């Protein structure tokens with residue numbers, strides 16, 4: 001697969017980033033692209049201009065431009081679920097109707113956004129109170145996966161946009177410790193719950209929502225539920241069954257994938273925390289990058305180039321992971337968010353027509369904020385046997401009032417990309433007076449690829465641009481690998497097996513015989529539970 005890239009791989013075999021930079025003083029400028037307030041410098045990758053051109057041609061040959069248009073116009077590109085993929089419609093201009101499957105999706109989106117805004121304003125102003133007449137001071141979002149990671153990450157990232165009107169907390173794990181921690185110190189009378197689940201059938205979310213409901217009822221009585229619980233879902237029937245009326249439900253549609261849903265009603269807890277105006281700024285940021293992705297020529301298209309560099313590292317250089325390293329404490333949750341976005345989308349081994357993918361697909365995405373990671377796992381990044389491509393994300397404007405420390409943060413970010421790319425040769429180590437026995441230990445191989453994404457400031461708009469850039473990157477890679485980036489059948493088996501094991505734990509007899517390992521471990525747990 002991708003044999004078109006072979007001659008380029010051959011030509012570049014053995015070359016070094018030192019040589020590539022020495023050969024072309026304009027390399028950084030040539031291998032940088034701007035979109036909105038984002039600047040991507042991909043020059044510290046083991047690529048040259050002809051290789052980039054070959055990758056661009058590959059994208060054209062794979063029909064990227066047609067596939068992109070098919071997504072934006074609502075074709076059912078999620079073929080295994082027969083659905084359109086229209087998260088871009090969630091941030092489309094209000095005056096740009098889009099008819100898909102007989103529905104004007106822009107009008108539908110605006111209607112929900114209007115209801116979200118009215119609700120948010122009434123809660124934030126104190127007009128809508130809890131059952132006892134107290135103002136809400138905390139919103140607790142109960143959801144998991146795409147119904148948690150996006151809102152959680154955005155609220156954490158936009159610390160500076162929070163005005164303290166409403167604090168947001170998040171509960172995801174079915175481990176009761178998560179809910180207990182989230183409820184710790186809260187007063188039921190001033191707590192609003194958003195139960196967020198696209199399907200409203202997710203076991204973890206329903207268990208946590210039921211427990212939260214009991215907590216509220218214990219404090220305020222059954223009648224309080226209607227004032228303190230709202231739902232975000234596509235499943236009105238299950239929401240009703242849970243006991244939340246349709247008036248208190250904010251809907252979205254099956255054409256919004258969970259991991260692409262933070263700009264839908266799933267973002268309600270974000271809107272409650274940062275207010276409607278800032279939420280609209282966030283949407284505007286997404287829209288900026290949607291427009292860029294849809295209209296910029298592929299050779300100047302930031303998400304396209306980010307994706308193609310990733311394909312080069314994955315498929316030509318055989319690198320199986322991607323480290324996301326935000327040099328921003330406020331973006332500490334971005335790696336976890338991108339993990340779902342990327343790995344649930346492109347962690348596939350068959351193509352759209354069900355044939356084996358025939359090539360490596362989505363990488364393992366992981367990461368931590370810099371500089372923390374430098375003192376933990378960067379040792380392996382610099383001298384380990386597994387090269388790891390890195391996405392460094394940095395901000396020009398300081399994110400804290402300790403502006404001097406921002407200089408140190410930025411210097412560290414750039415220094416890491418230097419060390420990864422150019423390393424330190426044995427000769428340089430020896431020339432620095434290091435004894436021969438230590439030279440191998442203190443040599444850095446270099447030639448380790450990294451992207452640097454520079455953002456002006458961590459505003460709602462810039463954050464929207466950044467996240468949309470990654471959404472579209474994932475899309476482009478899915479097109480190149482020929483997979484469906486919008487289903488997630490791979491999570492189903494585990495759910496089914498867990499349900500069966502819960503039944504056994506609750507004493508249900510029968511069912512298929514268990515393997516000896518699972519059987520033994522289950523017995524161990526049951527015995528311990530029985531004796532506690």
Ligand code: F6P
Nearest residue numbers: 145146147197198199202258491
């Ligand atoms: O199990 C995976 C998944 O379906 C994700 O794709 C999704 O984001 C998450 O579960 C939560 O689903 P829901 O929003 O329906 O509760």
